[in-house]
Amino acid sequence: MPSIKTNKQLLSLPLNIGLLILCLLLLLFDGIGFFNPIKSVAHSIGVNITNDSSRTIDSVFKTTDVFKDRKETLEKVEQLEEENLILRSENTKLYTNLKELEIIKEQNTFTNQAETIPATVTSYIPDKFGHVLINKGSMDNVKVGDALIIKNFLLGEIVEVNRINSIARLINSPDTIISAISMENNAKGVIKGDFSIGLVMNEIPRGSTINVGESVITSSENEILQKGLVVGEVVEVNDNDSLTTKSAVLKIIPDLKNLDEVFILSIERNVE
Numbered sequence: 001m002p003s004i005k006t007n008k009q010l011l012s013l014p015l016n017i018g019l020l021i022l023c024l025l026l027l028l029f030d031g032i033g034f035f036n037p038i039k040s041v042a043h044s045i046g047v048n049i050t051n052d053s054s055r056t057i058d059s060v061f062k063t064t065d066v067f068k069d070r071k072e073t074l075e076k077v078e079q080l081e082e083e084n085l086i087l088r089s090e091n092t093k094l095y096t097n098l099k100e101l102e103i104i105k106e107q108n109t110f111t112n113q114a115e116t117i118p119a120t121v122t123s124y125i126p127d128k129f130g131h132v133l134i135n136k137g138s139m140d141n142v143k144v145g146d147a148l149i150i151k152n153f154l155l156g157e158i159v160e161v162n163r164i165n166s167i168a169r170l171i172n173s174p175d176t177i178i179s180a181i182s183m184e185n186n187a188k189g190v191i192k193g194d195f196s197i198g199l200v201m202n203e204i205p206r207g208s209t210i211n212v213g214e215s216v217i218t219s220s221e222n223e224i225l226q227k228g229l230v231v232g233e234v235v236e237v238n239d240n241d242s243l244t245t246k247s248a249v250l251k252i253i254p255d256l257k258n259l260d261e262v263f264i265l266s267i268e269r270n271v272e
Helices: 002-031 036-107
Strands: 114-124 131-134 147-150 153-161 166-170 177-182 188-194 198-205 215-218 230-238 245-251 261-267
Touching (some): 177 230, 188 245
Antiparallel strands (some): 114 131, 114 261, 131 166, 177 188
16 A cells, blocks of 8 residues: 555656746746736737626616606606696686686677576477577566577577566477677677577678678667677588678587576567
């Protein structure tokens, strides 16, 4: 056994000497700069890897900033759209208020003294389509020809009066004939009721201008009805070159199918 150990030691001796010689050679070559090119390439690879990693990280941060900026931009756009809707709503409300003031101004140019009588529609008359029963009559100073209104809108006309109640014909009845004028362009015409479409304004001179969206009011040419009551809003203009006049379709603003609280505009008439 001792001899075997001695042999192993003898075998490992040349190997150790060889490793020592290799290390000395490596140190010698490194001293004279033999490995400098290899070191330069390795250093360049290391630097490139580091630079690429840095650029990648910068790119990630820049991308994150882009998404952040886009989110903030979208939030600002949504906020601006919401503010725009609010402003448009307020503008529409203001325009409506101004139009109502104009209508009231027109309505106040009555040629006769008028009394506004609050009333209630008690029922729709089945055998008289387009007619309603009102809970006010002659004892409340209601007269035939008085206007049935709500706010500034004309709903109909009193056609029959009893002591405690009366009957009104609504303006969409085919028996309705009203002289009217448009508010913006002063186009004159005659309005007739139509159950299917609402109201039709006929006999408008071809030289007159009337536009969709205009309000139409009663004119001073009516024998009984006061001037300035809103009849409807123009939704369609029919201008046929083969006709001497043109016409317009009007939308009735109040819901005539669900009338409840209304007013009777009773005017003082000269009785001979």
